[in-house]
Amino acid sequence: MRALLRKLRFAFLPLATMLATAMAAAPDLQLKMPSFEALAEKASDSVSITLDSTLLGIAAGFLDSTKPEDAAAKDLISGLKGIYVKSYTFDKGYVYPSADVDMLKKQLSQPLWQRLVGVRSHKEQANVDIYMAVGEGRANGLVIIASEPREFTIVNIVGSIDLQKLHSLEGKFGIPRLQLEEKR
Amino acid sequence: MTNNLDDELHRALRAVDPGEEFTLRVTERIAQQPMHSRYSVPPAYRWLSVAVLTGIVLAALIAHDQRLRHEQQGLEARRQLIEALRVTGEKLDLAYRVVNDDAHPASGENSGA
Numbered sequence: 001m002r003a004l005l006r007k008l009r010f011a012f013l014p015l016a017t018m019l020a021t022a023m024a025a026a027p028d029l030q031l032k033m034p035s036f037e038a039l040a041e042k043a044s045d046s047v048s049i050t051l052d053s054t055l056l057g058i059a060a061g062f063l064d065s066t067k068p069e070d071a072a073a074k075d076l077i078s079g080l081k082g083i084y085v086k087s088y089t090f091d092k093g094y095v096y097p098s099a100d101v102d103m104l105k106k107q108l109s110q111p112l113w114q115r116l117v118g119v120r121s122h123k124e125q126a127n128v129d130i131y132m133a134v135g136e137g138r139a140n141g142l143v144i145i146a147s148e149p150r151e152f153t154i155v156n157i158v159g160s161i162d163l164q165k166l167h168s169l170e171g172k173f174g175i176p177r178l179q180l181e182e183k184r
Numbered sequence: 185m186t187n188n189l190d191d192e193l194h195r196a197l198r199a200v201d202p203g204e205e206f207t208l209r210v211t212e213r214i215a216q217q218p219m220h221s222r223y224s225v226p227p228a229y230r231w232l233s234v235a236v237l238t239g240i241v242l243a244a245l246i247a248h249d250q251r252l253r254h255e256q257q258g259l260e261a262r263r264q265l266i267e268a269l270r271v272t273g274e275k276l277d278l279a280y281r282v283v284n285d286d287a288h289p290a291s292g293e294n295s296g297a
Contacts (some may be wrong), residue, residue, distance in 0.1 A: 049268045051261065059261035060256075073269065083268045121282040128279040146275045155272050166273065 023158030029133050029141035029158045030082055034100035041150060043088035051083040072165070087153040096147055105129075106155065110145060125149045132161075133179050139163070 024036075038045050051059065056077050063070040075082075088094070108115075108131045117130040126148045133141030142153040225233075 012214070047267060047269075047271065049264045051264055051268060054234045056265070058258050059265040062258040062262040073265065076269070077265065083265065083272075085268045087271055111254050115282065117279050119279060119282040121285055123285050124278070124282055126278055126282055128275065128282055130276075130279055143274045144272065144279070147276055148278070153275055155268070155270060155275060157272065163276075166269070 005146070006059060029112075029156075030084065031047075031143065031156045032105060033086060033154065034082060034097070034103055034158070036088065036097060036100060036152075039094065039097055042090060042094060044091045047085060047091040048086040049083065049085040051182045053081045056080055056083065076162065076165040079162070080157060081159035082157070084156040084158075085154070088151065090150045090152075093149060094152065097152070101145060104143075104145065113141070 023077040060074050060077060063074045065071045065074060107113075112135075113131045113133050115129060116132050117128060119129075122129050126146065128147075129143075129145045131141075131145075132139050138160055140158075140160060142155070142157040142161050144153065146153045146155075
């Protein structure tokens with residue numbers, strides 16, 4: 001019996017080491033968000049949302065599965081590990097936080113992150129960058145950096161994201177209709 | 185001499201009927217005494233029962249408070265989740281609009297967020 005236990009211990013040790021190495025090597029898709037103190041001071045309205053896996057679990061418990069919109073939201077967040085949002089609205093123009101955004105973009109390097117969209121609109125006076133972390137054939141992280149004349153927003157979603165599921169939520173909870181299919 | 189002493193003792197210690205009045209007085213007094221004084225709980229047990237009762241009430245209050253807090257935390261998390269999904273949807277919509285405007289610069293249409 002003791003010999004068996006000793007063998008098991010020897011077999012377990014390399015396994016535990018491999019697991020620990022894998023965990024240490026697992027990419028951290030949660031961005032280190034700057035505090036954006038200067039923006040927060042001048043903003044007329046600011047939103048700061050930090051939902052880690054525990055809070056997402058609690059929130060899921062308060063979604064009513066019998067209601068279609070709640071059920072869709074529950075389904076969407078089932079694979080998520082965290083949602084982090086910082087959004088600032090201003091009464092007038094603001095100074096774009098270049099240094100903070102550069103610091104964020106440094107974290108969004110390849111090959112882990114890939115820029116899906118990078119658009120600059122003169123008409124809307126808006127800049128939007130969308131980054132996605134793809135691994136094992138699925139999206140594991142999403143970052144949106146959006147700046148408009150009176151609004152600056154950063155969204156960081158960690159976990160398995162299904163954009164189709166997010167699409168299915170449009171028109172619900174005040175989420176705008178993306179109308180992607182109609183316009184294609 | 186000894187016989188006389190014995191006789192005197194016998195006489196002095198003989199059973200004497202106390203009479204009807206005495207019996208009545210004793211039975212009346214027993215009837216007047218409250219029940220709990222005759223079968224009272226020891227003070228230590230009385231304090232113990234008060235402590236146990238207080239503990240139960242406190243535990244119920246704490247459990248109620250925790251349930252309320254959990255509910256508040258859950259509702260706040262739900263509100264934040266919906267706000268986060270709204271903001272995400274809004275920004276995806278903005279990206280789509282901007283891409284669409286670039287693709288069809290002359291159309292000038294608004295996807296209507």
